[in-house]
Amino acid sequence: DADVTQTPRNRITKTGKRIMLECSQTKGHDRMYWYRQDPGLGLRLIYYSFDVKDINKGEISDGYSVSRQAQAKFSLSLESAIPNQTALYFCATSDPNRGYYGYTFGSGTRLTVV
Amino acid sequence: SQQGEEDPQALSIQEGENATMNCSYKTSINNLQWYRQNSGRGLVHLILIRSNEREKHSGRLRVTLDTSKKSSSLLITASRAADTASYFCATDVAGGTSYGKLTFGQGTILTVHP
Numbered sequence: 684d685a686d687v688t689q690t691p692r693n694r695i696t697k698t699g700k701r702i703m704l705e706c707s708q709t710k711g712h713d714r715m716y717w718y719r720q721d722p723g724l725g726l727r728l729i730y731y732s733f734d735v736k737d738i739n740k741g742e743i744s745d746g747y748s749v750s751r752q753a754q755a756k757f758s759l760s761l762e763s764a765i766p767n768q769t770a771l772y773f774c775a776t777s778d779p780n781r782g783y784y785g786y787t788f789g790s791g792t793r794l795t796v797v
Numbered sequence: 798s799q800q801g802e803e804d805p806q807a808l809s810i811q812e813g814e815n816a817t818m819n820c821s822y823k824t825s826i827n828n829l830q831w832y833r834q835n836s837g838r839g840l841v842h843l844i845l846i847r848s849n850e851r852e853k854h855s856g857r858l859r860v861t862l863d864t865s866k867k868s869s870s871l872l873i874t875a876s877r878a879a880d881t882a883s884y885f886c887a888t889d890v891a892g893g894t895s896y897g898k899l900t901f902g903q904g905t906i907l908t909v910h911p
Contacts, residue, residue: 725901
């Protein structure tokens with residue numbers, strides 16, 4: 684099994700629908716992140732969580748919400764999907780307090796909003 | 798504005814040649830990291846260099862860091878077709894309580910021709 688698992692891998696949804704992207708990890712890392720990737724824009728941070736009780740907005744949090752259900756699970760929701768949320772979404776983990784400064788990424792969720 | 802900006806945006810070379818990618822950033826950092834992304838896949842951590850380090854090696858990878866110029870370079874020696882990917886720099890900005898949170902550049906697309 685992958686260290687960081689994202690589901691679904693691909694999703695097509697309609698404008699206005701609520702959708703949840705899920706991420707689970709077996710690394711035992713404290714920190715989890717959600718990024719989106721758009722062509723030519725690199726990765727932009729949506730939300731991050733340093734532990735189960737700590738949730739923080741990233742640079743582009745509008746239109747998104749998250750839930751850290753457990754140390755191993757971090758979900759991203761689009762409350763009312765719009766076409767400009769079409770992107771590749773990545774979950775990542777790290778644990779710099781234990782020396783794991785590099786991120787471990789999931790394989791991504793390709794989301795299309797029509 | 799992006800913390801990390803990479804140059805060139807795209808690089809095309811022949812197998813066996815060296816590939817050099819550059820990253821510039823704006824604010825002081827704790828460390829700088831390089832990642833590789835194969836098309837549409839999750840990013841993979843390659844190497845980390847701390848702010849008090851000037852050069853680091855890992856296999857065919859050589860990373861340099863010049864904090865006075867706020868820049869880093871990634872050199873891949875003796876490139877192979879399998880090195881074809883996008884390469885991203887990411888900075889861990891110094892100061893505040895968000896250490897360990899990375900800001901990614903826009904990436905360099907490397908194509909290695911057999």
